[in-house]
Amino acid sequence: MYEYIEGKLADLNPDHAVIDTGGVGYFINISVNTFSALKGLPECRLFIHHIVREDAELLFGFDSKEERMIFRALIAVSGIGANTARLVLSSMTPGEFVMAMSTEDVNALQKIKGIGAKSAQRMIVELKDKVSKLEISGENVATVHNTSQNEALSALTALGFSKAVAEKAVQRVLKVAERDASVETIVKEALKIL
Template sequence: MIGSLRGEVLERELDGTALVEVAGVGYRVNVTERTLAELEPGTETFLYIHHHVTETAESLFGFRAKDERITFHHLIKTNGVGPTLAMAVLATHPPAALVDIVSNNDIGAMTLVSGVGKKTAERLLVELRDRLSVPMLDGGGDVSSSAVADVREALTGLGYGPDEIRDVLRDLPSDAPSATLLRDALKSLGAKRA
């Protein structure tokens, strides 16, 4: 099984794959949009790999950080979650944010993942709590993820769609207060619509 690749990025495709050449052999690797943007053709890269084997195909899934690969493994072990949905989850929420979402039972954040509705989000939150070793929070919960939830709710109320909200929240720091996050989100959304 392939566990990692170090080599030159030859190309990146709109389908979310990159071609990485290692010792003269090109490997087609599935990556998230965020990782794909970081893989410049002609540069050296290192990716942690999940080598996914089924009866009909073999696929490689690449991650820049080890915690992403570990989270991917936990996701695909969850009932009803295949590699495509696991990659969609990681494309929307980095591992640390996903732990916050699960610990706060944030259904709204989970439904921002493409292809995840409310019922699926509820089921994933329950199943991931044990898999991700999420601590139960005492008292008022985590400030940063509640701030993100507040901003998500405010943007929804202002008429922004789930895709716009997901994209803008992905680019913002998760440790800022609600007011700062909302101001920055609105500034970013305004620039995109202008």
């Protein structure tokens, strides 16, 4: 029903965010990864998965389309509900999850609360092929800002910031920046975060 919700970040907690848009506050369940990406931002855009149950309507929000695709793939696995899927995405980044699937790393999945050996193996069997396709589409989406992103990263590392810290800052900027944002704009906004 909803593709995304964009607006002022009215409240932020590790498990949920409230986004005020058009005078309405939307309570949105989020992962810890999304929480980290939103920290310190006055406004945001979350990609939404809407669940309608007999007793409730729930919104789950994600920092990226790739994270939402993984969430949707997870809840399609027998025995994995929305909260367990959110726990998985709170325990691993989408990239780490894709790596665990492609290498069939049962141990990495078992470290997640609520995931036993059988659930981990079921996830691998049911999702390995699906997740490899998601990774390819994620790479295509990621190439949009690739040149500006690489130049901004180079500039920030030249200024003395570690590559990991610079990457996180640039990713946060690109989520709210215009598609054709210049390298200078990206660097300036990233420096405000750093």
